[in-house]
Structures are given as structure tokens and as C-alpha cells.
Amino acid sequence: MKLSIVYHSESGNTEKAAEIIVNAIEQMDGIEVKAMNINNIDENFINESEAVIFGSPTYCGTCSWQMKKFLDTSGTLKLDGKLGGVVITENFIGGGADFAEITLMGCLLVRGMMVYSGGVKQVPTHFGAVLIKDGDEYQINKTKIFAQKFAKRALELFN
Template sequence: MQISIVYDSKTGNTQEMARYVIEGITSVEGMKAKAFSIDNIDAEYVKNSCGLIVDTPTYNGYLSARMKAWLESGPAALQVAGKLGGAYATAAFIHGGGDLAIQCILTHLMVDGMMTYSGGQSYGMPVIHLGPVAIAPQLEQFADLFRTYGQRMATQAAALFRN
């Protein structure tokens, strides 16, 4: 089983965090994951995935304009309905809008028919309500949080879709 990650990344921060999410996903037996820039998506890989995690940097307290534009038609074209969806963000400030960006992504994914998931408080600490947010420039200190998020997403995908 596989999960796809689609991200927008201007400085490389959001792309870097995908690496940690992939480490978490692949720590679950039988799970694979790949990350793609919105400029270079492997449509067949995404279509054959059981989940999609969408990631954005924050600008002006919200998701990037490029990601917002992609969300308007990109996921539906990749046949994501019925799959597991999630989101994360990167920001320059703790109050930089990461949670708003994630909420916007999750709303788009639900409109496209996806089941969104984060694990919430059901796993205990660390609690990840909507999706993780990494604050630059100390991205490394959020690595374990992002690995945990990937592991939780993969565990839920396996529970839902493993035959």
C-alpha cells in the first residue's frame, strides 16, 4: 500500500518535512510513500495510493496561492474520492497561519470526497489535532512530530484499506 504526498515549497522547508512524514509512513509494515512537488506529480502513483497528504508553506497567514490554485482541481483529477487525506504546513512564526492553511486543505479534500484524518487526541501525546506545523528555522526540532504524524496516517490507512 502506498501514500502520496503533494507539496508546494518555495524555500525547501515544506519539502524537507515530507522526508520525515515518509519516514513515519514507511515505519508501518507494508507501507510505501513518495512525495511530489505540485510541479511534478506522478499522477499514476497518486491514483494508486490509498491516501494523499497535502502540504503547504504559509504566506500572509494562509496557504500558498499556488497550493490554493492546485486544490481547486488537482486532487479531483487524481481520483482521490474515498481515500484517506491529511495535511501539514510550515510557517515562519508560531502564529503564522499554519492551522488555517491546514483547515483549508482539509476542507478541499473533503469536498473531493476524501476521508480526512490526523489521529487527534486518540493516540495521546503528542496530540495532532488537524495536522502538524513546523516553524522555521528550527525545522529539525519538529522531525519526530512529523514522523509520528506519518506513522499515524499509515496505520489508519492500513486499517481502512488492507484486505
């Protein structure tokens, strides 16, 4: 099973979050995982993926305009029927990451994806993973657990 992480990152924090997710999922059997910047995507790999996690910085209390534009203009990507999730970085607690996640999730639902946040058992990731800048130890650990819960759910659904 293939799993993609598609992210926007200008100063590297969201890219680091994507790397944390890749490293966590690589430890699991049965999944080929690949992270890609929105400026350099592997469209075939995404189309062949059963699950996609989207990553974005928070800009003005929501997802970045670049990530929104990517989703608005990527109509040829096959997302329908796949499992979708989100990871967001922000500078400040309460800086808008939750709203960024909800905004992205809305786009994923419109594209026909099934959305999974990981929920609040084991660790709370209410709408998905959130890191302040590139995250402290607690946030990084939560992101790893989110990644593995998300991948496990994808395996249950598609393997």
C-alpha cells in the same frame, strides 16, 4: 498499499517536512510511500494511493496560493474515498498554520476525502503536522508520529 505526499515548496522547508514523513512511513511494513512536488507529480501513483498527505507553506495566514490552485485545478486526480491529511510549515508560532490546515482540509472534504489529523493522543497534532520553518527536534518528532499514526489508520481502513 500506496500513500502519496503532495507538497508545494519554494525554499525547501515543506519539502523537508515531506521527507520526514516519507522516512517515518518507510520504516513501516505494507506501505509504498512517495513524495512529490506539485510541479512534478506522478498522477498514476496518486490515483493508486489509498491515502494522500498534502503539504504547504503558510502564505498570508493560510495555505499557499500555489497549493490551492493545484487542488482547484486537479480535477482529474482521483481523491474521492481516500484518507487525507495535511502538513504545514510557517515562520512564526501563530503565523496561520492552523488556518492553512483547515483551508486545505476543506478542499479535501469537497473532493470526497476522509480527513484524519492524528488527534491529540501521544502527541498533539490538532489539525495535522506543523513545523516552524524546517522544524526543531520536538516538531520533527511530532511530524514523524503524525506520519506513522496517519499511515497506521490508512492500513486499518484499506489493507
